[in-house]
Amino acid sequence: xxxxxxxxxxxxxxxxxxxxxxxxxxxxxxxxxxxxxxxxxxxxxxxxxxxxxxxxxxxxxxxxxxxxxxxxxxxxxxxxxxxxxxxxxxxxxxxxxxxxxxxxxxxxxxxxxxxxxxxxxxxxxxxxxxxxxxxxxxxxxxxxxxxxxxxxxxxxxxxxxxxxxxxxxxxxxxxxxxxxxxxxxxxxxxxxxxxxxxxxxxxxxxxxxx
Amino acid sequence: xxxxxxxxxxxxxxxxxxxxxxxxxxxxxxxxxxxxxxxxxxxxxxxxxxxxxxxxxxxxxxxxxxxxxxxxxxxxxxxxxxxxxxxxxxxxxxxxxxxxxxxxxxxxxxxxxxxxxxxxxxxxxxxxxxxxxxxxxxxxxxxxxxxxxxxxxxxxxxxxxxxxxxxxxxxxxxxxxxxx
Numbered sequence: 253x254x255x256x257x258x259x260x261x262x263x264x265x266x267x268x269x270x271x272x273x274x275x276x277x278x279x280x281x282x283x284x285x286x287x288x289x290x291x292x293x294x295x296x297x298x299x300x301x302x303x304x305x306x307x308x309x310x311x312x313x314x315x316x317x318x319x320x321x322x323x324x325x326x327x328x329x330x331x332x333x334x335x336x337x338x339x340x341x342x343x344x345x346x347x348x349x350x351x352x353x354x355x356x357x358x359x360x361x362x363x364x365x366x367x368x369x370x371x372x373x374x375x376x377x378x379x380x381x382x383x384x385x386x387x388x389x390x391x392x393x394x395x396x397x398x399x400x401x402x403x404x405x406x407x408x409x410x411x412x413x414x415x416x417x418x419x420x421x422x423x424x425x426x427x428x429x430x431x432x433x434x435x436x437x438x439x440x441x442x443x444x445x446x447x448x449x450x451x452x453x454x455x456x457x458x459x460x461x462x
Numbered sequence: 463x464x465x466x467x468x469x470x471x472x473x474x475x476x477x478x479x480x481x482x483x484x485x486x487x488x489x490x491x492x493x494x495x496x497x498x499x500x501x502x503x504x505x506x507x508x509x510x511x512x513x514x515x516x517x518x519x520x521x522x523x524x525x526x527x528x529x530x531x532x533x534x535x536x537x538x539x540x541x542x543x544x545x546x547x548x549x550x551x552x553x554x555x556x557x558x559x560x561x562x563x564x565x566x567x568x569x570x571x572x573x574x575x576x577x578x579x580x581x582x583x584x585x586x587x588x589x590x591x592x593x594x595x596x597x598x599x600x601x602x603x604x605x606x607x608x609x610x611x612x613x614x615x616x617x618x619x620x621x622x623x624x625x626x627x628x629x630x631x632x633x634x635x636x637x638x639x640x641x642x
Binding site: 311337412433435 | 476478480482489490491493495497499505507509511512513514515518530531533534632636638
């Protein structure tokens with residue numbers, strides 16, 4: 253679940269179609285890291301729609317979900333799933349609220365640790381710090397249109413669930429256009445952000461957990 | 463036998479249920495997918511809304527069970543056995559052959575053998591309504607399942623109530639194409 257959140261965060265930065273082109277190793281990864289980090293820091297808020305596709309490899313099938321996404325620096329995230337069912341997650345600093353179609357839940361202590369970890373990862377992604385995260389090793393490649401950042405978890409908890417997370421960063425504006433999270437079970441979840449607005453005013457109340 | 467046929471979920475392609483789970487003091491929700499595979503196995507996958515997969519099971523047409531995946535924190539023998547039994551009761555794949563029927567007041571009870579014990583499918587005396595499904599241990603219900611609001615021979619709601627400890631699963635069918 254946390255991975256999903258994080259992928260969402262990352263994905264919210266873009267929604268471009270990824271073209272299958274050969275990727276090659278980046279000549280100057282340090283320059284990319286610096287530029288990516290600086291560009292992300294300019295993004296104070298994000299408001300976007302998203303499409304999530306859970307690919308079930310062994311079933312040759314997928315579950316498609318749609319919803320809305322909000323982010324506000326430094327640590328506020330809200331994801332509202334509208335299809336095929338209602339589900340709301342708000343992360344506001346250390347506070348987490350989950351609401352499904354039946355009830356509002358407080359996250360348990362054990363789950364909370366996970367959410368905090370996710371929250372940190374997602375915030376790092378949005379802020380461009382993810383490449384410096386101690387929870388992942390990263391490799392950066394490029395083609396004509398995109399940088400591809402492949403994050404491999406070092407953190408044991410995260411590695412239990414994800415073999416890697418891929419970010420595709422648009423070369424035009426250094427926004428993340430797609431996030432693909434590879435499950436250890438062989439499935440993957442892709443998050444694409446569409447109708448994205450950056451730096452629109454978002455009141456703190458949007459992220460209220462009360 | 464004919465009595466139960468009308469209540470056996472008819473999964474022709476795939477069906478999605480909005481599902482909430484209350485176990486001990488925890489509550490969580492997700493999407494429960496039933497899919498009929500080309501070899502006629504029924505695959506059952508439960509993920510949360512964000513795509514995190516909890517389990518992936520299969521039953522062949524004889525009701526034989528295969529565990530394909532269970533998330534590590536949930537992968538306990540007792541948990542898997544419990545879910546195997548629950549879904550066996552729901553899919554009714556064993557409820558085809560050796561069925562004994564008897565009346566109890568105004569209820570008709572169809573008894574089906576399972577690996578351990580029996581499943582009891584309890585209908586009204588005319589078999590027009592499936593009132594509940596029970597698995598009984600030492601004379602007391604261990605699990606009670608209700609399947610109601612049938613449409614296209616698929617239950618609109620499925621409620622699984624475990625009596626020995628707090629573990630309830632409640633599912634509502636989502637009528638839409640889950641794959642686009």
